[in-house]
Amino acid sequence: MKATSNNVMKGIFWSAVASAVWGISGTTVQFISQNQNLPSDWYLSIRTMGAGVILLIISLFMYGKKTFGVFSSWKTFGHLLAYAIFGLMANLLTFYISIQKGNASATTILQYLSPLFIVLGGIFIKKQRPLSTDMIAFVVALVGVILAITKGDFTQMSIPMDSLLWGIGSGITAAFYVVLPKPIAKDHPPIVILGWGTFIAGVLFNAYRPVWVDPPVITGGVVLSISTVILLGTIIPFGLLLYSSRFAPSDVISIMDALQPATTAVLSVIFLGLGMNWVEVVGIVLVIVAIYILQRGRKNMEQVGYREEDF
Known part of the structure; x- marks a missing residue:
């Protein structure tokens, strides 16, 4: 029992580090979007192509020929393409624009609502009956988001409306990011799916805007910032998350995702001068609590033997 407990604590630690690293990446994205021009x-x-190439190189070292298994059928490739376009591409685009027009803290909170959007999708698209915890989580999250984006002043928002809409889009596409690769996730290693998805997204982004055409002035700060986002926003946290999954169950690891918006909020205050009052802090906490309620409710449903198809 002691060894098992130690393993779970090890998994919690590394998943917490992964979430904190993602939070650092969100702050870096804001710095890039608002200061690097x-x-x-x-x-x-450049971000997607760079991350995709590095992930595929890692995949080749880890899995060899299995890296190309996603091209074994048109059906598998179709799922991969949908993941690359509607999950990765759409999420990166909406996340970046929302931060550029607002701030990283608010955008990260909105993206963190993705589990709620997944449940809502099941309710409205698959006509699944919601759990009582789903409804509680929805109300708590709604109150939290309202407090976070108004800071208690209900006559105005702390971020522009377009940033809010792009942020909601970021949350919806983050849900796509989770759901779309599921049909092929059982047959292919996660890092292979992420690597090819990111690479395909990079190819499509470059088809629209090649990195070698009219590039901006490349300074040391630009190189450092983009390298930080590639490493801290994709490669390092994903690797840590894979490692943590060897020691702790997925529901425990998912709870540690709460550190991402919290880390981004704290770093935005310290390094980017973002003002934050106690009402906004309460709002952030409520959103985190809402996702916890949602995840625990779904986990309890699985433990008592219900199936998703029954709803």
Whole structure:
């Protein structure tokens, strides 16, 4: 029992580090979008292509020929393409624009609502009956988001309306990011799916805006910032998450995702001068609590033997 407990604690620790690293990446994206004067399309092209190439190289070392298994059938490739376009591409684009027009803290909170959008999709698209915890989580999350984006002043928002809409889009596409690769996730390693998805997204971004055409002025700060986002926003946290899954169950690991918006909020205050009052802090906490309620409710449903198809 002691060894098992130690393993779970090890999994919790590394998943917490992964979420904190993602939070650092969100703050870095805000710095890039608002201070480096980089065209959004050029930034997305170089980020996705760079991360995709590195992930595929890692996949080749880890899995060899299995890296190309996703091209074994048109059906598998179709799922991969949908994941690359509607999951990865759409999420990166909406996340970046929302931060560029608002701030990383608010956008990260909105993206963190993705589990709620997954449940809502099941309710309205698959006509699944919601659990009582789903409804509680929805109300708590709604109150939390309202407090976070108004800071208690209900006559105005702390972020522009377009940033809010792009942020909601980021949450919806983050849900696509989770759902779309599921049909092929059982047959192919996660890092292979992520690597090819990111690479395909990079190719498509470059088809629209090649990185070598009219590039911005490349300074040391630009290189450092983009490298930080590629490493801290994709490669390092994903690797840590894979490692943590060897020690702790997925529901425990998913709860540690709460550190991402919290880390982004704290770093935005410290390094980017973002003002934050106690009402906004309460709002962030409520959103985190809502996702916890949602995840625990779904986990309890599985433990008592219900199936998703029954709803």
